[in-house]
Amino acid sequence: MTEKQQKTLAIFEILDNLYPQTIRFLNQTDPFRFMISVVLSAQTTDKTVNQVVVRLFEEYPTVESLAQASLPQVENIIHPTGFYRMKAKNIVACAQALVGKEIPSNIEELVKLPGVGRKTANCVIGEVFHRPAIIVDTHFGRVVYRLGLVSSKDPDKTEKEISLLLADTLHYRFSMAANLFGRTTCHAKKPSCPICPLVSLCPSADAFLQGSSKV
Template sequence: MSRKSIKEILKIASEMFPDAKCELNYRNLFELLIAVVLSAQTTDVRVNIVTKDLFERFPTPESLANAKLSEVEEVIKSIGLYKNKAKSIVGIAKALENKEVPKSFEELIKLPGVGRKTANVVLSEGFRIPRIAVDTHVERVSKRLKVVEPSATPLEVEEALMAGLDPKDYHQAHHTLIFFGRYHCLARNPNCAVCPLTDSCRYYEEHYQNKNE
Protein backbone atom coordinates (compact mmCIF):
# COMPACT_ATOMS: atom_id res chain seq x y z
CA MET A 1 0.00 0.00 0.00
CA SER A 2 1.62 3.22 -1.11
CA ARG A 3 1.34 6.75 0.11
CA LYS A 4 1.06 9.51 -2.47
CA SER A 5 2.19 13.07 -1.91
CA ILE A 6 -0.51 15.70 -1.76
CA LYS A 7 0.76 17.03 -5.10
CA GLU A 8 0.27 13.61 -6.70
CA ILE A 9 -3.20 13.30 -5.15
CA LEU A 10 -4.19 16.71 -6.43
CA LYS A 11 -2.91 15.99 -9.92
CA ILE A 12 -5.30 13.03 -10.13
CA ALA A 13 -8.19 14.75 -8.35
CA SER A 14 -7.91 17.83 -10.55
CA GLU A 15 -8.17 15.65 -13.67
CA MET A 16 -11.44 14.34 -12.23
CA PHE A 17 -12.68 17.81 -11.26
CA PRO A 18 -10.96 20.36 -13.52
CA ASP A 19 -13.64 22.97 -12.88
CA ALA A 20 -13.71 22.81 -9.07
CA LYS A 21 -14.65 26.20 -7.67
CA CYS A 22 -16.61 27.94 -4.94
CA GLU A 23 -20.26 26.93 -5.21
CA LEU A 24 -21.65 29.64 -2.95
CA ASN A 25 -23.35 32.52 -4.75
CA TYR A 26 -22.17 36.00 -3.78
CA ARG A 27 -21.74 39.39 -5.42
CA ASN A 28 -19.30 41.04 -3.05
CA LEU A 29 -17.08 40.31 -0.04
CA PHE A 30 -19.82 41.00 2.48
CA GLU A 31 -22.12 38.49 0.81
CA LEU A 32 -19.28 35.97 0.61
CA LEU A 33 -18.60 36.31 4.34
CA ILE A 34 -22.28 35.92 5.23
CA ALA A 35 -22.70 32.93 2.89
CA VAL A 36 -19.68 31.17 4.38
CA VAL A 37 -20.94 31.70 7.93
CA LEU A 38 -24.31 30.27 6.90
CA SER A 39 -22.71 27.28 5.21
CA ALA A 40 -21.52 25.51 8.39
CA GLN A 41 -23.12 22.06 8.54
CA THR A 42 -25.39 22.92 5.59
CA THR A 43 -25.06 22.32 1.87
CA ASP A 44 -24.05 25.17 -0.43
CA VAL A 45 -27.18 24.50 -2.46
CA ARG A 46 -29.36 25.19 0.59
CA VAL A 47 -27.32 28.30 1.48
CA ASN A 48 -27.79 29.67 -2.05
CA ILE A 49 -31.54 29.26 -1.73
CA VAL A 50 -31.73 31.31 1.48
CA THR A 51 -29.14 33.93 0.52
CA LYS A 52 -31.07 34.79 -2.64
CA ASP A 53 -33.89 36.02 -0.45
CA LEU A 54 -31.66 37.30 2.35
CA PHE A 55 -29.49 39.50 0.12
CA GLU A 56 -32.54 40.86 -1.67
CA ARG A 57 -34.10 41.96 1.59
CA PHE A 58 -30.88 43.06 3.29
CA PRO A 59 -28.41 43.99 0.57
CA THR A 60 -25.94 45.96 2.73
CA PRO A 61 -24.33 45.59 6.17
CA GLU A 62 -26.40 48.60 7.25
CA SER A 63 -29.73 47.04 6.27
CA LEU A 64 -28.85 43.70 7.89
CA ALA A 65 -27.54 45.44 11.02
CA ASN A 66 -30.90 47.13 11.45
CA ALA A 67 -32.99 44.04 10.73
CA LYS A 68 -35.04 42.41 13.45
CA LEU A 69 -33.49 39.14 14.51
CA SER A 70 -36.85 37.41 14.08
CA GLU A 71 -37.06 38.60 10.44
CA VAL A 72 -33.61 37.23 9.68
CA GLU A 73 -34.46 33.94 11.41
CA GLU A 74 -37.58 33.67 9.28
CA VAL A 75 -35.59 34.05 6.05
CA ILE A 76 -32.89 31.52 6.97
CA LYS A 77 -34.91 29.07 9.03
CA SER A 78 -34.55 26.22 6.52
CA ILE A 79 -30.84 25.86 7.29
CA GLY A 80 -29.26 24.13 10.27
CA LEU A 81 -28.39 26.15 13.38
CA TYR A 82 -30.38 29.07 11.98
CA LYS A 83 -30.94 30.83 15.30
CA ASN A 84 -27.24 31.04 16.10
CA LYS A 85 -26.43 31.91 12.51
CA ALA A 86 -29.01 34.73 12.47
CA LYS A 87 -27.36 36.20 15.58
CA SER A 88 -23.92 35.86 14.01
CA ILE A 89 -24.75 37.49 10.70
CA VAL A 90 -26.61 40.41 12.31
CA GLY A 91 -23.63 40.79 14.65
CA ILE A 92 -21.24 40.78 11.69
CA ALA A 93 -23.38 43.37 9.89
CA LYS A 94 -23.31 45.60 12.99
CA ALA A 95 -19.53 45.26 13.28
CA LEU A 96 -19.06 46.06 9.58
CA GLU A 97 -21.45 49.01 9.26
CA ASN A 98 -19.64 51.59 7.09
CA LYS A 99 -16.54 49.37 7.01
CA GLU A 100 -14.95 46.98 4.54
CA VAL A 101 -14.70 43.25 5.16
CA PRO A 102 -11.28 42.94 6.84
CA LYS A 103 -8.44 41.48 4.85
CA SER A 104 -6.72 40.07 7.91
CA PHE A 105 -7.17 36.71 9.61
CA GLU A 106 -6.90 38.27 13.08
CA GLU A 107 -9.62 40.83 12.30
CA LEU A 108 -11.92 38.31 10.64
CA ILE A 109 -11.91 35.90 13.57
CA LYS A 110 -13.00 38.71 15.89
CA LEU A 111 -16.36 38.81 14.06
CA PRO A 112 -19.24 36.79 15.55
CA GLY A 113 -19.53 33.26 14.22
CA VAL A 114 -16.28 33.51 12.26
CA GLY A 115 -13.75 30.79 13.07
CA ARG A 116 -10.54 29.68 11.46
CA LYS A 117 -12.18 27.87 8.54
CA THR A 118 -14.52 30.73 7.64
CA ALA A 119 -11.72 33.31 7.85
CA ASN A 120 -9.52 31.17 5.60
CA VAL A 121 -12.29 30.74 3.01
CA VAL A 122 -12.87 34.50 2.90
CA LEU A 123 -9.16 35.28 2.60
CA SER A 124 -8.64 32.67 -0.10
CA GLU A 125 -11.82 33.13 -2.09
CA GLY A 126 -12.38 36.84 -1.53
CA PHE A 127 -8.87 38.21 -1.44
CA ARG A 128 -6.85 35.43 -3.13
CA ILE A 129 -4.54 35.34 -0.14
CA PRO A 130 -2.89 31.92 -0.03
CA ARG A 131 -4.66 30.04 2.76
CA ILE A 132 -6.20 26.58 2.97
CA ALA A 133 -9.55 26.23 4.68
CA VAL A 134 -10.17 22.81 6.18
CA ASP A 135 -13.81 21.83 6.08
CA THR A 136 -15.33 18.39 6.60
CA HIS A 137 -14.51 17.25 3.03
CA VAL A 138 -10.90 18.44 3.07
CA GLU A 139 -10.36 16.81 6.45
CA ARG A 140 -11.94 13.47 5.48
CA VAL A 141 -10.11 13.18 2.16
CA SER A 142 -6.76 14.16 3.73
CA LYS A 143 -7.17 11.46 6.36
CA ARG A 144 -8.32 8.75 3.99
CA LEU A 145 -5.48 9.46 1.59
CA LYS A 146 -2.87 9.46 4.39
CA VAL A 147 -1.86 13.08 4.05
CA VAL A 148 -2.31 13.09 7.83
CA GLU A 149 -3.00 10.56 10.55
CA PRO A 150 -6.68 9.85 11.37
CA SER A 151 -6.27 11.63 14.70
CA ALA A 152 -5.08 14.90 13.14
CA THR A 153 -6.86 18.11 14.12
CA PRO A 154 -8.17 20.49 11.43
CA LEU A 155 -5.21 22.76 12.16
CA GLU A 156 -2.79 19.87 11.63
CA VAL A 157 -4.53 19.06 8.33
CA GLU A 158 -4.20 22.69 7.28
CA GLU A 159 -0.50 22.74 8.16
CA ALA A 160 0.21 19.45 6.37
CA LEU A 161 -1.51 20.61 3.19
CA MET A 162 0.25 23.95 3.23
CA ALA A 163 3.61 22.29 3.83
CA GLY A 164 3.11 19.95 0.86
CA LEU A 165 1.96 22.53 -1.69
CA ASP A 166 3.15 25.74 -3.27
CA PRO A 167 1.26 28.76 -1.94
CA LYS A 168 0.14 29.63 -5.47
CA ASP A 169 -1.74 26.32 -5.55
CA TYR A 170 -3.54 26.60 -2.17
CA HIS A 171 -6.66 28.21 -3.59
CA GLN A 172 -7.34 25.61 -6.26
CA ALA A 173 -6.23 22.74 -4.02
CA HIS A 174 -8.91 23.69 -1.52
CA HIS A 175 -11.64 23.60 -4.17
CA THR A 176 -10.35 20.41 -5.78
CA LEU A 177 -10.31 18.55 -2.44
CA ILE A 178 -13.82 19.80 -1.65
CA PHE A 179 -15.16 18.61 -5.01
CA PHE A 180 -13.37 15.28 -4.64
CA GLY A 181 -14.95 14.83 -1.20
CA ARG A 182 -18.37 16.20 -2.08
CA TYR A 183 -18.91 14.36 -5.35
CA HIS A 184 -16.66 11.31 -5.23
CA CYS A 185 -15.18 10.41 -1.85
CA LEU A 186 -18.41 10.91 0.07
CA ALA A 187 -18.52 10.42 3.84
CA ARG A 188 -20.92 7.49 3.42
CA ASN A 189 -20.69 5.33 0.33
CA PRO A 190 -17.57 6.75 -1.27
CA ASN A 191 -17.16 5.84 -4.92
CA CYS A 192 -14.30 3.38 -4.32
CA ALA A 193 -15.33 1.10 -7.19
CA VAL A 194 -14.21 3.70 -9.72
CA CYS A 195 -11.55 5.51 -7.74
CA PRO A 196 -8.06 6.05 -9.17
CA LEU A 197 -6.60 6.45 -5.68
CA THR A 198 -7.42 3.07 -4.12
CA ASP A 199 -3.72 2.15 -3.98
CA SER A 200 -3.00 4.87 -1.46
CA CYS A 201 -6.23 5.00 0.51
CA ARG A 202 -6.52 4.09 4.16
CA TYR A 203 -10.30 3.66 3.91
CA TYR A 204 -10.00 1.29 0.96
CA GLU A 205 -7.33 -0.69 2.76
CA GLU A 206 -9.53 -1.07 5.84
CA HIS A 207 -12.83 -1.77 4.07
CA TYR A 208 -11.81 -3.85 1.04
CA GLN A 209 -8.17 -4.81 0.87
CA ASN A 210 -7.87 -6.61 4.19
CA LYS A 211 -11.12 -8.49 3.62
CA ASN A 212 -9.82 -10.01 0.41
CA GLU A 213 -6.63 -11.29 2.00
Protein backbone atom coordinates (compact mmCIF):
# COMPACT_ATOMS: atom_id res chain seq x y z
CA MET A 1 0.00 0.00 0.00
CA THR A 2 1.39 3.40 -1.01
CA GLU A 3 1.60 6.37 1.34
CA LYS A 4 -1.29 8.06 -0.44
CA GLN A 5 -3.41 4.91 -0.23
CA GLN A 6 -2.70 4.74 3.51
CA LYS A 7 -3.70 8.38 3.89
CA THR A 8 -6.91 7.86 1.89
CA LEU A 9 -7.83 4.86 4.00
CA ALA A 10 -7.21 6.86 7.18
CA ILE A 11 -9.49 9.62 5.88
CA PHE A 12 -12.11 7.06 4.93
CA GLU A 13 -12.08 5.53 8.41
CA ILE A 14 -12.51 8.92 10.09
CA LEU A 15 -15.44 9.87 7.84
CA ASP A 16 -16.97 6.42 8.04
CA ASN A 17 -17.09 6.68 11.84
CA LEU A 18 -18.34 10.24 11.70
CA TYR A 19 -21.53 9.65 9.71
CA PRO A 20 -24.48 7.23 9.79
CA GLN A 21 -24.22 4.21 7.53
CA THR A 22 -27.09 5.41 5.37
CA ILE A 23 -26.48 8.74 3.67
CA ARG A 24 -29.11 9.92 1.24
CA PHE A 25 -29.57 13.36 -0.30
CA LEU A 26 -32.49 12.60 -2.62
CA ASN A 27 -35.76 11.20 -1.29
CA GLN A 28 -36.84 8.99 -4.18
CA THR A 29 -35.94 5.31 -3.79
CA ASP A 30 -37.63 3.81 -6.86
CA PRO A 31 -34.76 3.25 -9.37
CA PHE A 32 -36.29 5.22 -12.24
CA ARG A 33 -37.49 8.07 -10.05
CA PHE A 34 -34.13 8.21 -8.32
CA MET A 35 -32.30 8.47 -11.64
CA ILE A 36 -34.61 11.24 -12.86
CA SER A 37 -34.06 13.07 -9.56
CA VAL A 38 -30.29 12.93 -10.07
CA VAL A 39 -30.64 14.29 -13.62
CA LEU A 40 -32.70 17.18 -12.25
CA SER A 41 -30.18 17.87 -9.48
CA ALA A 42 -27.60 19.39 -11.82
CA GLN A 43 -26.92 23.04 -10.97
CA THR A 44 -29.54 23.19 -8.22
CA THR A 45 -30.09 22.05 -4.64
CA ASP A 46 -31.28 18.65 -3.53
CA LYS A 47 -33.95 20.42 -1.48
CA THR A 48 -35.40 21.95 -4.64
CA VAL A 49 -35.33 18.62 -6.46
CA ASN A 50 -37.00 16.78 -3.59
CA GLN A 51 -39.81 19.33 -3.67
CA VAL A 52 -40.23 19.39 -7.45
CA VAL A 53 -40.31 15.64 -8.03
CA VAL A 54 -43.25 15.20 -5.70
CA ARG A 55 -45.46 17.00 -8.20
CA LEU A 56 -43.63 15.54 -11.20
CA PHE A 57 -44.31 11.96 -10.16
CA GLU A 58 -47.84 12.74 -9.08
CA GLU A 59 -48.51 13.87 -12.65
CA TYR A 60 -46.36 11.19 -14.29
CA PRO A 61 -46.05 8.23 -11.92
CA THR A 62 -44.65 5.70 -14.41
CA VAL A 63 -41.98 5.49 -17.07
CA GLU A 64 -44.72 5.20 -19.69
CA SER A 65 -46.61 8.28 -18.52
CA LEU A 66 -43.47 10.45 -18.43
CA ALA A 67 -42.52 9.16 -21.89
CA GLN A 68 -45.85 10.51 -23.21
CA ALA A 69 -45.72 13.77 -21.27
CA SER A 70 -46.11 17.20 -22.82
CA LEU A 71 -42.78 19.04 -22.77
CA PRO A 72 -44.35 22.41 -21.82
CA GLN A 73 -46.11 20.76 -18.87
CA VAL A 74 -42.92 19.09 -17.68
CA GLU A 75 -41.01 22.35 -18.12
CA ASN A 76 -43.56 24.12 -15.95
CA ILE A 77 -43.24 21.54 -13.17
CA ILE A 78 -39.44 21.40 -13.09
CA HIS A 79 -38.89 25.12 -13.72
CA PRO A 80 -37.48 25.76 -10.19
CA THR A 81 -34.54 23.42 -10.87
CA GLY A 82 -33.10 25.67 -13.57
CA PHE A 83 -32.10 24.73 -17.13
CA TYR A 84 -35.64 23.40 -17.23
CA ARG A 85 -36.04 23.22 -21.01
CA MET A 86 -33.03 20.96 -21.51
CA LYS A 87 -33.84 18.94 -18.39
CA ALA A 88 -37.44 18.42 -19.50
CA LYS A 89 -36.29 17.30 -22.93
CA ASN A 90 -33.80 14.89 -21.40
CA ILE A 91 -36.04 13.27 -18.80
CA VAL A 92 -38.88 12.73 -21.27
CA ALA A 93 -36.44 11.28 -23.83
CA CYS A 94 -34.88 9.14 -21.10
CA ALA A 95 -38.30 7.76 -20.20
CA GLN A 96 -39.01 7.05 -23.87
CA ALA A 97 -35.73 5.13 -24.14
CA LEU A 98 -36.67 2.97 -21.14
CA VAL A 99 -40.26 2.04 -21.99
CA GLY A 100 -40.48 -1.72 -21.70
CA LYS A 101 -36.88 -1.99 -20.50
CA GLU A 102 -34.96 -2.26 -17.25
CA ILE A 103 -32.56 0.46 -16.15
CA PRO A 104 -29.06 -0.57 -17.31
CA SER A 105 -26.80 -1.86 -14.55
CA ASN A 106 -23.52 -0.66 -16.04
CA ILE A 107 -22.09 2.78 -16.65
CA GLU A 108 -21.43 2.19 -20.34
CA GLU A 109 -25.13 1.68 -21.06
CA LEU A 110 -26.40 4.24 -18.53
CA VAL A 111 -24.48 7.12 -20.11
CA LYS A 112 -26.18 6.38 -23.44
CA LEU A 113 -29.48 7.53 -21.91
CA PRO A 114 -30.48 11.17 -22.54
CA GLY A 115 -29.30 13.45 -19.76
CA VAL A 116 -27.31 10.75 -17.96
CA GLY A 117 -23.64 11.58 -17.49
CA ARG A 118 -21.03 9.75 -15.42
CA LYS A 119 -22.11 11.42 -12.18
CA THR A 120 -25.72 10.31 -12.59
CA ALA A 121 -24.63 6.88 -13.79
CA ASN A 122 -22.40 6.38 -10.77
CA CYS A 123 -25.21 7.50 -8.46
CA VAL A 124 -27.44 4.81 -9.96
CA ILE A 125 -24.72 2.15 -9.83
CA GLY A 126 -24.02 2.84 -6.17
CA GLU A 127 -27.51 3.56 -4.82
CA VAL A 128 -29.65 1.23 -6.94
CA PHE A 129 -27.31 -1.63 -7.73
CA HIS A 130 -25.09 -1.40 -4.62
CA ARG A 131 -21.93 -1.72 -6.64
CA PRO A 132 -18.63 0.22 -6.50
CA ALA A 133 -19.12 3.80 -7.65
CA ILE A 134 -17.26 7.06 -7.23
CA ILE A 135 -19.53 10.07 -7.50
CA VAL A 136 -17.64 13.23 -8.35
CA ASP A 137 -19.81 16.24 -7.72
CA THR A 138 -18.81 19.73 -6.58
CA HIS A 139 -18.57 18.79 -2.90
CA PHE A 140 -16.64 15.54 -3.38
CA GLY A 141 -14.24 17.07 -5.89
CA ARG A 142 -13.50 20.01 -3.60
CA VAL A 143 -12.82 17.77 -0.57
CA VAL A 144 -10.48 15.29 -2.22
CA TYR A 145 -8.56 18.06 -4.00
CA ARG A 146 -8.05 20.04 -0.79
CA LEU A 147 -6.94 16.88 0.99
CA GLY A 148 -4.31 16.35 -1.68
CA LEU A 149 -5.70 13.00 -2.80
CA VAL A 150 -5.97 14.06 -6.43
CA SER A 151 -3.87 16.27 -8.66
CA SER A 152 -6.66 17.64 -10.84
CA LYS A 153 -10.08 19.24 -10.47
CA ASP A 154 -11.29 17.48 -13.61
CA PRO A 155 -14.15 15.10 -12.63
CA ASP A 156 -13.07 12.22 -14.88
CA LYS A 157 -9.46 12.39 -13.69
CA THR A 158 -10.63 12.69 -10.08
CA GLU A 159 -12.80 9.58 -10.42
CA LYS A 160 -9.92 7.61 -11.92
CA GLU A 161 -7.38 8.73 -9.32
CA ILE A 162 -9.62 8.01 -6.33
CA SER A 163 -10.51 4.59 -7.75
CA LEU A 164 -6.86 3.61 -7.41
CA LEU A 165 -6.58 4.70 -3.79
CA LEU A 166 -9.31 2.63 -2.13
CA ALA A 167 -10.67 -0.89 -2.38
CA ASP A 168 -13.69 -1.11 -4.69
CA THR A 169 -15.95 -2.03 -1.79
CA LEU A 170 -15.29 1.35 -0.16
CA HIS A 171 -15.86 3.53 -3.21
CA TYR A 172 -19.55 4.35 -2.77
CA ARG A 173 -19.38 4.82 0.98
CA PHE A 174 -16.39 7.15 0.57
CA SER A 175 -18.24 9.10 -2.13
CA MET A 176 -21.24 9.71 0.08
CA ALA A 177 -19.27 10.42 3.27
CA ALA A 178 -16.86 12.84 1.57
CA ASN A 179 -19.80 14.53 -0.12
CA LEU A 180 -21.57 15.03 3.21
CA PHE A 181 -18.32 16.24 4.73
CA GLY A 182 -18.10 18.87 2.00
CA ARG A 183 -21.63 20.02 2.72
CA THR A 184 -21.24 20.21 6.50
CA THR A 185 -17.59 21.04 7.20
CA CYS A 186 -15.34 21.62 4.18
CA HIS A 187 -17.43 24.44 2.75
CA ALA A 188 -16.46 26.11 -0.51
CA LYS A 189 -15.76 29.62 0.81
CA LYS A 190 -15.18 29.13 4.52
CA PRO A 191 -14.27 25.59 5.59
CA SER A 192 -14.43 24.81 9.30
CA CYS A 193 -10.72 24.01 9.62
CA PRO A 194 -10.43 24.79 13.36
CA ILE A 195 -12.87 21.99 14.21
CA CYS A 196 -12.17 19.68 11.28
CA PRO A 197 -11.42 16.04 12.19
CA LEU A 198 -9.19 15.80 9.11
CA VAL A 199 -7.10 18.92 9.74
CA SER A 200 -3.94 16.94 10.54
CA LEU A 201 -4.21 15.14 7.20
CA CYS A 202 -5.05 18.19 5.09
CA PRO A 203 -2.32 20.11 3.24
CA SER A 204 -4.76 22.95 2.54
CA ALA A 205 -5.67 23.68 6.16
CA ASP A 206 -2.84 26.11 6.89
CA ALA A 207 -3.85 28.38 4.01
CA PHE A 208 -7.40 28.65 5.30
CA LEU A 209 -6.34 29.05 8.91
CA GLN A 210 -4.17 31.96 7.79
CA GLY A 211 -7.10 33.57 5.99
CA SER A 212 -6.59 32.42 2.41
CA SER A 213 -9.52 31.02 0.42
CA LYS A 214 -7.83 30.15 -2.86
CA VAL A 215 -7.69 26.38 -2.38
